[in-house]
Amino acid sequence: MTSLHPGLIIILGAILAGILPGRLRQVTMVLAPALAIFAVFNLEVNTVWTIPFINNLELTFLKVDRLAWVFSLIFSIMALLGSIYSLHNENKGEATASLLYAGSSLGVVFAGDWLTLIFFWELMAVSSVFLIWYKGTAQSRKAGFRYILMHLFGGNLLLAGIFLKVSAGQPEIVSLTGTGDAAFWLILAGVAINAAIPPLHSWLVDAYPEGTVTGSVFLSSFTTKVAVYCLIRIFPGTTMLLWLGTIMALYGVVYAILENDVRRLLAYHIVSQVGFMVAGVGMGSELSLNGSTAHAYSHILYKSLLFMGAGAVIFATGKRKLSELGGLYKKMPWVTLFFAIAAFSISGLPLFNGFISKSMIISAAGYEHLPAAELLLYLASIGTFLSIALKLLYFMFFGEDKGLEPAKLPTNMYIAMAGGAFLCVLYGVAPNLLYNVLPYPVKYAPYALYHIIDTVQLLTAALIVFWIFLPKMATKMMISLDTDWFYRKPFKVLIHSLVAIVCWIREYLAVQLMRALKSTLPYFANPVKWAAQTVEGPKHEYNEDRYRFPVGLTVMMSIVVFLVTFSYILLA
Amino acid sequence: MSTKKVITIASLVIIISLIVEALFVDHHGEFWWQELIGFDVIYGFLGCLVLILGAKTFGKEFLQRSEDYYAGGEEDHD
Numbered sequence: 196m197t198s199l200h201p202g203l204i205i206i207l208g209a210i211l212a213g214i215l216p217g218r219l220r221q222v223t224m225v226l227a228p229a230l231a232i233f234a235v236f237n238l239e240v241n242t243v244w245t246i247p248f249i250n251n252l253e254l255t256f257l258k259v260d261r262l263a264w265v266f267s268l269i270f271s272i273m274a275l276l277g278s279i280y281s282l283h284n285e286n287k288g289e290a291t292a293s294l295l296y297a298g299s300s301l302g303v304v305f306a307g308d309w310l311t312l313i314f315f316w317e318l319m320a321v322s323s324v325f326l327i328w329y330k331g332t333a334q335s336r337k338a339g340f341r342y343i344l345m346h347l348f349g350g351n352l353l354l355a356g357i358f359l360k361v362s363a364g365q366p367e368i369v370s371l372t373g374t375g376d377a378a379f380w381l382i383l384a385g386v387a388i389n390a391a392i393p394p395l396h397s398w399l400v401d402a403y404p405e406g407t408v409t410g411s412v413f414l415s416s417f418t419t420k421v422a423v424y425c426l427i428r429i430f431p432g433t434t435m436l437l438w439l440g441t442i443m444a445l446y447g448v449v450y451a452i453l454e455n456d457v458r459r460l461l462a463y464h465i466v467s468q469v470g471f472m473v474a475g476v477g478m479g480s481e482l483s484l485n486g487s488t489a490h491a492y493s494h495i496l497y498k499s500l501l502f503m504g505a506g507a508v509i510f511a512t513g514k515r516k517l518s519e520l521g522g523l524y525k526k527m528p529w530v531t532l533f534f535a536i537a538a539f540s541i542s543g544l545p546l547f548n549g550f551i552s553k554s555m556i557i558s559a560a561g562y563e564h565l566p567a568a569e570l571l572l573y574l575a576s577i578g579t580f581l582s583i584a585l586k587l588l589y590f591m592f593f594g595e596d597k598g599l600e601p602a603k604l605p606t607n608m609y610i611a612m613a614g615g616a617f618l619c620v621l622y623g624v625a626p627n628l629l630y631n632v633l634p635y636p637v638k639y640a641p642y643a644l645y646h647i648i649d650t651v652q653l654l655t656a657a658l659i660v661f662w663i664f665l666p667k668m669a670t671k672m673m674i675s676l677d678t679d680w681f682y683r684k685p686f687k688v689l690i691h692s693l694v695a696i697v698c699w700i701r702e703y704l705a706v707q708l709m710r711a712l713k714s715t716l717p718y719f720a721n722p723v724k725w726a727a728q729t730v731e732g733p734k735h736e737y738n739e740d741r742y743r744f745p746v747g748l749t750v751m752m753s754i755v756v757f758l759v760t761f762s763y764i765l766l767a
Numbered sequence: 768m769s770t771k772k773v774i775t776i777a778s779l780v781i782i783i784s785l786i787v788e789a790l791f792v793d794h795h796g797e798f799w800w801q802e803l804i805g806f807d808v809i810y811g812f813l814g815c816l817v818l819i820l821g822a823k824t825f826g827k828e829f830l831q832r833s834e835d836y837y838a839g840g841e842e843d844h845d
Contacts, residue, residue, distance in 0.1 A: 452822035452823070453823070562797060564797060566798050570810075573814070577814045578818050645792040645794060648788045648792055648807075650807075651784050652785070652811060655784070656777075656815065657814070658773070659773075659812065660812055661819075662770055662774060664819050665770070673826075674831070674832055674836060674837075676830045676832060676836075
C-alpha cells in the first residue's frame, strides 16, 4: 500500500472534527479533504485492496479504475470547497456529518463489491440527514424525516437486490445491463431514488431547501452524483434510462420556472442536470458515458457554487424567497460575480465548464441518431439558461431593489466561492484538463465554431423571449405540488385512518377481554360457583377472599399454562 | 436596461452570428435541421416561449397552491 483510502482519511477527519475544539477543528476540516485529494493523486488505476469477511467473502473496499478515479477526485475537491465554505460554522456535529457524508461517498465510489457499496450507501443517507436537521426548524425536522424515510426505503430496495446478487455467488459489482431479473430491478430502483429520477425525486426538492446554509452545499454535491456514478458503473446503455433522463431534464426546468424558493429552484435544476447525465448513461456510447462523467464533474462544481451563492444571500439577508429578494448586486458584488459564473456554467455558455460537458451528451444523442432526445435535451438547456442565468440572477441580484441590508459574510465563504468559480472557468477554458482523466479516450472538440455559434444563437434568442416576458417571470408567493403530495396528503390520510381502525379494534378487544375476565374469574376464585345454585345460599359473613380477583387470576393462569403444556406434551 | 435596448443588442448579436454562420461554418450535422442556417435562433425563441407559457399555464391550472398548503396552520408549531 503506497497510499491511503481517501474516503477513510475524510471519515477519520470527520471523527476528529467532532472531538477537537475551535481552531484545531477548522484545521482538520481543511486538512482531511486536502490529504484526500493528495491520496487520490497517489492512487494508481487498477489498484485493488481487499479484506476478508465472513462466509469466505472478501470485501473489496478499494478498487480503482479510471471512472472511480475521476469521481473520487471531484468528490475530494468538493469536500475541500464545502469544508472551507463552512469553516465559520460553530456546530461540531455538522462538521462531522458533512465530512462523514463526503467520506462515505468516496467509499461508495471505491467499493468493488456489493456489500461495501451498501455499507457506505447507508452511511451517506444517515450522515446527510443531519445536514437538514441541524437547521433546527420544525419544517426542516419534518423534511428531514421524509428524506431519511425515502432513503431508507431506497437503501432497502438496493439491499434486497444485493442479497440476491451475493447469495447467487456474485459479490463483485459488475454491469447489470440487459439482465432484467429481480436483482436488476431492485438495484435500479434503489439507485434511481438516489438519482432523483421522477417520480422518485421529490425527496430532493423537498429536503435540500430545508438544509442549513452550509449543509445544502454538501447535499447538492454528493447523493445524486454518487447515484450517477453507480448508474454509469452498473447500468450503462440501459435504454429506459435515456427516456427517463430526458423527461427528468425537462421536468426540472418546468418546475424551476414556477419556483419561488431560491434553493428549491436550484434543487429542481439538480433534477434537470442529473437528467442529462442519466440520459447519457442510457445512450451507452463511449462519448455519452464520458459526457455523463464530465457533466457530473462540472455539475458538482457549478451547482455547489450556486448553492454557496444562494446560501450566502440567505445567510446575509435571512430571506429565501425570490419575491423578497432583489437589487443585491450593489451590496454583494462578489457574490453576484461568483453566482453569475456558476449560472453561466450551468447554462453551458462557452468558456465555462458546463459547455464542455453538456455538449458531449447532446452531441452523443446526435451521433446515436436520437433526434427526439437531442431536441428535448436542447430544449432543457434553454430552460436552464432561462431560470438560472436569467430569472434567478436577475431577480436576486438585479431587478427591483428591495432595500435589503445584507450582513457581512465570513471570509471563508468568499474563499470557497472564489475557488469554485476559478475551477468553473479553468475547466471551461482548458477542457483537456478534464478530458484527459475521463474513463474513455476523448476525441471531442467542444470549441468547434459551429458549436459556439449554435449556442450563442440559442441562448440569445431565449434572452429576447425572457425580456419580453419579464413582468410575467416574477414569481408569486406560491408553492408547486410535486409527487411528494402523494405521501404528504393522501398517504397521510390513509395512515391516519389505518391507525384509527387499529386503535378502535384494540380498544374494542380490550373492553371485551375485560368483560370476559370479569365474568369468568369469580368461578376460578370460588369453584363452588360452578355448582348449580338450587337454593339461595345462606347469607354468610363478608370474606375478602371470595371477591379477590388476583387469586382467581392466578388460578386461571395456572390452569391455562397447565392445559397448554399438557396438550403440547400430548400432541408433540 | 430598457427592454428596447436589450432586444436591440441581442438582435445585433444574432445577426452577426448568422453572418458568421453563413460565411464560415461548415455544417456537418446528423439531422437535416442542423444544416439550416439560423435553426438555433428559431428553436431558442420558440422553445423558450413554449417553456414559459407551458409552465405558467400548467402551474396555474394544476400545480400551484398557497404557501401554507401543507402546513394547514400547524407546520411551524413545535
